[in-house]
Amino acid sequence: MKIRYIAFIIIGLIVCFLIYNKLWGSKAKEAQAMGATKGKGKRKSGPIPVKVMIVKDTIVINNIDVTGSIDANEKVSLISQTAGNITGIYFKEGSHVSKGQLLVKVYNQDLQASLQQNQYQVALAKETEYRNKVLLQKEAISKEEYETSLTNLNSLKSQADMIKAQISRTEIRAPFSGTIGLRNVSPGGYLSPSTSIATLVNIDPAKLTFSVPERYLPLIQKGSKINFTVASSSKTFQAKVYAIEPAIDVTSRTITVRAEAPNPKDELTAGSFAKINLTLDQIPKTIMVPTECVIPDLKSSKVFVVKKGVAAAKFVETDLRTDTKIQITKGLKPGDSLIVSGIIQMRPKVPLKIVKVIK
Template sequence: MKTRYIVYIALALVVGFLIFNKLHNGKSKEASGQAAGAKGGKKKNGPVPVKVMIVKDTAVTNNIDLTGTIDPNEKVNLVSQTAGNITGIYFQEGSRVSKGQVLVKVYNADLVASLKQNQYQITLAQQNEYRNKVLLSKEAVSQQEYDTSLSNYNSLKAQGDVIKAQIARTEIRAPFSGVIGLRNVSPGGYLSPSTSIATLVSTDPMKVTFSVPERYQPLIKPGSKVSFNIASSRENFTAVVYAIEPAIDQTSRTVTVRARAANPKNLITAGGFAKINLTLDQIPKTIMVPTECVIPDLKNSKVYIAHNGTAVVRPVKTDLRTDTKIEITDGLKAGDSLIISGLIQMRPKVPLKIVKVIK
């Protein structure tokens, strides 16, 4: 019995020791946690190192980057107004032609013969009209006989004009000066009004067509200059706006603009892709700050400035944006110390340690 009691007492002592040890360790950890919390709180309440930028007025050119398409000034698919065999082709593929130059001729010998016959008839009718006019003045013929001869003369002249128009349609001429493309016909081939002869384009000047967001429409006017470049050349080109679409596209909410670009060296190719830089206007005096400094809010945007060693929040209004900066139209003034780093830790009245000042 005594041995059993001794075992019970030993077990009770072991259990008591374990309980005491656990409670002692828990208090030590709690004390350590409080000490660490006290140290952390002290660090949290310390000044936040920040960089500040001195706000100043600056001049800004409002540019936007767009894409556009290059088109020739004029472009036409040459076709014939009459059908017939081709008797002559008078142009070289890819060459420059002048306005009015004969490019293709269609068989017209029958029409030429008809015109020649008509000219003989006109000569005879003219002489007959003249004789009857003289006789009428002498009352040797009636007014009706003279009117008949005059009508016959005028009718033959009208027939001659019709034949001349038919002959003119057998000659396909260049409607404007430009460069002619690859031909689709051959000498002796049959040409119909549905047959494409070649494409004629006017390459100087060239047209640049692009779309501008609706908000910028009031800033685009005829005479505005546009800078652009193309993949096939390293040169920078300039175009001048000459036409603006009067209606806004309801799908994209953009307005279509067209400009002309001089192309004396034929460096600009029709159908190409243009990277456009459009200068909208120049703001002579405004405030531009780094975009990351402006913190969006539910109602407006805000920034933090350094004042008397602490952070002060300022609500601001913004407008123009570039790749790296944003315009502040209200809320900042020249001379303010704008905080540009450590913004995640910013709160009103947070103490600051300014490590760098950017002027």
């Protein structure tokens, strides 16, 4: 009997412990604390303070920033068409030369002697041809004899032309006006057709070559004006498009455009890197909103507007983007109150408190 009573007492103590732990234990206190916290949160909930922007139509100038390179209007590496010793150099490095100006001369005394000898032969052949012509008119010689003398004269003249052409190859002249660079030869040195004498560059006007995305092809036209800058100057330069590549690059899906820029003071240098601002077109009437207002969705994008004091979602279509704004082509209309702050907290039908209106 005593053992049974003891067992009952032990069971009773266990039940009392479980009831006490359930009602007044640490877990019960935590649950009560969480309930109190939730109660306080509910008591503190209220309208979300937001800033709104009144949607309106604006004028947008469609600009894009691209990079390009400065090229010379004309550039050539000067070489000789014949081999020989250099007898004269007639330019200074870095100087301006005119078209046709003699720059380098190669030994040609043997050709000059051959030309002089030929001229004597031509003079004699002319006299012979003239005498035979007179005799032919008097029927003193046959026509064949006259034609032989005429052929000999023409042959000697052709030889003279050939010698003059060979002499001209020994004189390297400027093919166009420009600035000549550093020379790679010296007087008395041997010059071969594979030796580069110097580089001749014409940089006025300068050529500006750059590429734009395929989608802008209909907006690029000959005569379009562009602004650009280079690292060597703080000045903003202007250029005008004069040529467009007829084919699109299949790798980058871009089209190459070339413009020319006046460069009378040689402020632009061939090979320079250029930052280009290209004005494509002007949109006279459209809606532009801050980029952070637009929330990407699975199939489209959406924004939140104020409607009867609460937030309302609107699905929109976008197009043009700038650094801070995005164009809305469908979904908003002038006069809508667009929410521009607290976007993370926005949910449909959330009560709002407007703290600032941006017009």
